[in-house]
Amino acid sequence: MSTMNSNRLSPERARALFAETDVFTLGRMAHAVRMRIHKDAVVTYIVDRNINYTNACDCGCKFCAFYKAPEDAQSFVLSFAQLAEKIRETVELGGYQILLQGGMNPDLALGYYIDMLEFLKRDFPSVAIHGFSPPEVQYFVSKSGLPLHEVIAALKQAGLDSIPGGGAEILVDRVRTAVSPNKCNTDDWLAVMEEAHNQGLRTTATMMFGHAETLEERIEHLERIRSLQDKTGGFTAFIPWTFQPGNTALEAKETSSSEYLKFLALSRLYLDNIDNIQASWVTQGPMIGQLALFFGANDFGSTMIEENVVAAAGVHFRLPEKTLRKLVLSAGFTPKRRNMDYSLREDDGDVVSS
Template identity: 45%
Template sequence: MDRIAIYNKAIALQPLTVEEGLFLYEESPLSELSYVANEIRKRYRDDNKVTWIIDRNVNITNVCVSNCSFCNFHRKLKDEDTFTTTIDEYVEKIEEMLKRGGNQLLLQGGMHPKYGIEFYEELYSSLKSRYPEVKLHSLGPPEIHHIARKSRLSYRDTLVRLMKAGLDSLPGAGAEILSDRVRKKLSPGKATTDQWLDVMREAHKLNMVTSATMMFGHIETLQERVEHLLKLREVQASRPEGSDGFTAFIPWTVYTEGTKLAEEFDCKPITPASYVRLIAMSRILLNNVPNIQASWLTVGKATAQATLYAGANDMGSIMIEENVVSSAGANYQMDAEGIQKAIVEAGFMPQLRNQAYEYQDMPEGVVNLS
């Protein structure tokens, strides 16, 4: 294959094939991939700004039936240390978030065997009645599939009811690798590849703000990574006119400390260069997704900074309270000042955003380095 011809095709935002993507992934020097990805980044963001957000993670419950081999956080229904977050606990967490300038909750749910749609409708409406200004970025396709199946509803009806109750946007959680071979081994209780994608198709028909993710560095092949990206690109291309579809793509590296996954498979750590390469390939292959986010939480500040020259244009959230990835060994932390300093140190201007990637003014009381 002609590497330069493929580069030119990518920079022109023309979709690459699986074969072309895999060829670049395996054969191209990282410097060349980074250059091409950075040129594509400029097609979407040419103002030298790198975006970030202040929000808070809250786990709705730690009870989950998905049985993911990489997760130390989940519990079975009969375990002694199970919990479901109470409204009083939400209020305490939201008040702290508001004081720190945030206005969005990332509500991560386990697939609780007893919680149907009524539970989530009551939760969202209760939170919205108290804090109408707070955005609820919640669940993900596996949870939507679980709720729909338990409540005997279609994906569309499930999403419509949750939106009416207060759901603002849908994270791309639970994608892992969109390959049923991988999913059967890593997360056998979760939605299949097609089910995950179908939930997102319905969300896009409803013009919901959504994102897409990838968790890599375990048992997947390079071809499965490329195919994952092209499946996302296909769903994005099929979104209805007027729908933004996926606003961003966020890949992160798996952490396996103390997990069942570590016992079953020899998962080699992802090097900084490998992460930057994945970011570059994401920017090159996802020609119709406007934003690529660096996962500083799983790779650290320095590697995240490097990705800003390889296609990434967003540093994500300061992550007030994160339990799932940290329970498997991730321990990086940054506050509002720290994430802005990291962006400035890399040679860019920090810009606060919302979940729809719209620029926001800095709240009072928050250090402003922009």
């Protein structure tokens, strides 16, 4: 998409549009943009597994129901054998990527992550590794004492294929200080993404909303993402999802499906330089995920063979690949397997979609 658009939404116009436009009108506007970008009415998805290699974390984010303090008896670090078993099962189920994320574990040095990547690439060379969110990468930097560019280069050399947009929450330091004061700040999050893009790694961008932020701060988040994309072009997709308050230390009302869909639509309109917007059925459920395909989303995310973080908050949606494809088909779209960079998979024809 062109970034030289005279009709590009400004933050002020975006605020007014959200306040003055009803959810259905905003949805129609976003869907029109989506169909202009993706004229073939295809909805993409990926077959992968979320693997949390450790739940030990010394960040103590108020919104997280998954982490354990490093000294907690319930904290864990998966062995390489356990990782391999999870990936073997993923491949047997048709998966071809893993999303590899964990906590900020003070007992693990950078060498552990390098060894893990080299092990996974040696034993599973065909499986893409989408791993280590920007806060994790910045943690590796602080623990190792190496500069950011050297840490990312080492991870890439060891086998890292792409970086997920986790740990963004809201890219405004007031909010980050309130909900995750021990995690990297906004500029540090963006610095990881910019350096990754400069080194040829593609990444995703995310937002977790519906907790301590204002509408203005949500839009500021979108602006920071759009500005970096103008500079690097390295983001493949934007994925907004809603905070799930169950079992967390953060008090907030659960965001309504209407609010989710309305902001999803605004995201599609604002991010005029990011081609793909992902529906979050993991937090909203399959039916709202399907509805999101008419509010600007063109991607149905992952089949989520395994997911632990949202599940720890008490939300347990699951979607086998055949069911996912049926939802897409019944909405009037053609489902297609994709890679992280949104290239389509040649093995899509192997899937039974009826």
